[in-house]
Amino acid sequence: MRIALFVTCLADTLYPSVGRATVRLLERLGHQVEFPQGQTCCGQMHINTGYQKEALPLVRRYVETFEECEVIVAPSGSCVGSVRHQHPMVARACGDENLAQRAEAAGRRTFELSQLLVDVLGVDDVGAYYPHRVTYHPTCHSLRMLRVGDRPLQLLRRVEGLDLVELPDADVCCGFGGTFALKNSDTSTAMLADKMRRVLDTRAEVCSASDSSCLMHIGGGLSRLQTGVKTVHLAEILAATRAAT
């Protein structure tokens, strides 16, 4: 299958290994990955901070870049949530019904990575090898906007060598929330502290998720406290093989 990658601005700029892992994984499964060069950012930060007018050009850019693509994948639940649920809303709020309908069509073909693998490509064993103790934070927008359910866990359970430990209170927000972490940084930090406590209680070496933004938040806290626990994106775990280690 030809799959277009929407790498997301965060992974592109700060976590390129997540994008590379997504490409490596999909190619290993026999698919052809394209990277439309016109892509930039989904505009979620603008939308969630109240700047819908500023988000409109980004919605238009996404639609124009991806509307010819058959299947689009992004290694981020919250960016896919924004594409699917917020893009049409922003276009309508700005009075562009035509763009709203095009955004809806593009949104229907945009998938979060675990949804693409399990629902569209029909795989749960991707042939990965990752000999570490891992706990998984399911991320709010994957759970509650996209309803990915336990698809990431289905994939992780089939990874050879991986010791998957359940994260208590996994569905509770880590406190990131985009500009929430800046505007309400104290409350955000309190939420982060509780999330880190849960992660540390599992004695996992690695905390994984399928959203670089949540991982940046949890990982930023774990690093600051010198816990030694790493954050690793789901794509990187699924891309790892015996040959690559």
Place this chain on the structure above:
Amino acid sequence: MSTYLGMPTAPEGVGHLRGSEPFPAAARRALANTQLRHNLAMATATIRAKRAAVVAEVPDWEELRAAGQAAKAGAMRHLDRYLEQLETQVQARGGHVHWATDAVAANRIVTDLVAATGSREVVKVKSMVTDEIGLNEALAVAGITAHETDLAELIIQLGHDRPSHILVPAIHRNRAEIREIFLREMAGVDPALTDDPAALAEAARLYLRRRFLAARVGVSGANFAIAETGTLCVVESEGNGRMCLTLPDTLITVMGIEKVLPSWEDLAVFLQLLPRSSTGERMNPYTSMWTGVTPGDGPQQFHLVLLDNGRTAALADETGRQALHCIRCSACLNVCPVYERVGGHAYGSVYPGPIGAVLSPQLTGVEENASLPYASSLCGACYDVCPVKIDIPSVLVHLRARHVDEARKERRLPHAEAIAMAAASWVMAEPRRYSAAQRAARLGRPLGRRGRIGQLPPPLSAWAQARDSPVPPSQTFRQWWRDEHRKPS
């Protein structure tokens, strides 16, 4: 937003709907209160588990939620018609109906009604709307004492405190603190009072019983009003509400105009949704309903005060109006990770938590409560549990946009933020500008030590207080992709 053009203007709400400081500052203080953090974590975890268990018992819960949502949307669509029908029915059955545009008008109406009875005291059923309008304070100015009779409201009143939860207003207090309040403030209390819950409840019972028997005027809110028959409904756990609704000669009910339901069939839906969502019970112990005046039985004078106080203004907002569907169950508070950590007082309004963050700014006007729509990480847990499916995250985002748009119109946007957002939009609208910005971000690489950055300039310094940041990599993804695909394969 364009939806406002040509909309009728409605009065904005006054009363206990705004705090004296923005949410982040109030939250910071609350976060440092160890006792509060502990009490809230315990209480919300308990009630969350109870709710989850009883909701799981109902096989058609999702259909019930959809029915509740549809019933409320229908009631709002023809609110004018149902309110007039309610008025006609209440009057036909011997009650009196008063219309109040705002808190000031409602307080004046109630004060005059109480004064006309000659009574200097009233007993009160737990009611959010009388907290909203500050009725107790208004009565006190007129020399009338209001006695709260809901146990938690009594704890708040005796403790000279403010409610911090819609359903459990004293959720921030534990039993040791309640014992201290009773010993200090409750006239005639046994000095040997312990903090055993049964002993505390008995002390309150004895104290309240005297007030019930002496009361000539009762004041209540209403959970629901049924337009087709003019029937009012109060749902409660303790039976103290039942005392206030039946013993006095005069009953005055203050009700937000959004509480009206067309029919008894609608009520059947909500009596299934509300107890399970609020107290986590299959059914609440006391459901009181009354229709006008029944000669020789119960209050012989009944007054219904219909309150707007910003509700018509909220109704004019197509996206925001769903906040008026709220049945005050408080399930959204109990699952909210922000509420659980900061408690209700930080929101500044009698309506705290996620629903408060969408309701209070709409009642007062967004500019009067501009920090509340941002008091959420948009995790969506509130939407999942709402019994009438209010899409709180979407309304929060919508209210943020209203705030920015109104500020933009008046040219008073938060400066640095507006510039940053405009710049980011300009950069990201064009891949070439975006690539240039990515190259600029790499200038931050020397800040990094051992793969992380510990300090950042404002406004990112708020992030860096508790979190390290990644060092920008030497190569972005798109550079890697170009390099890969330049190679002959």
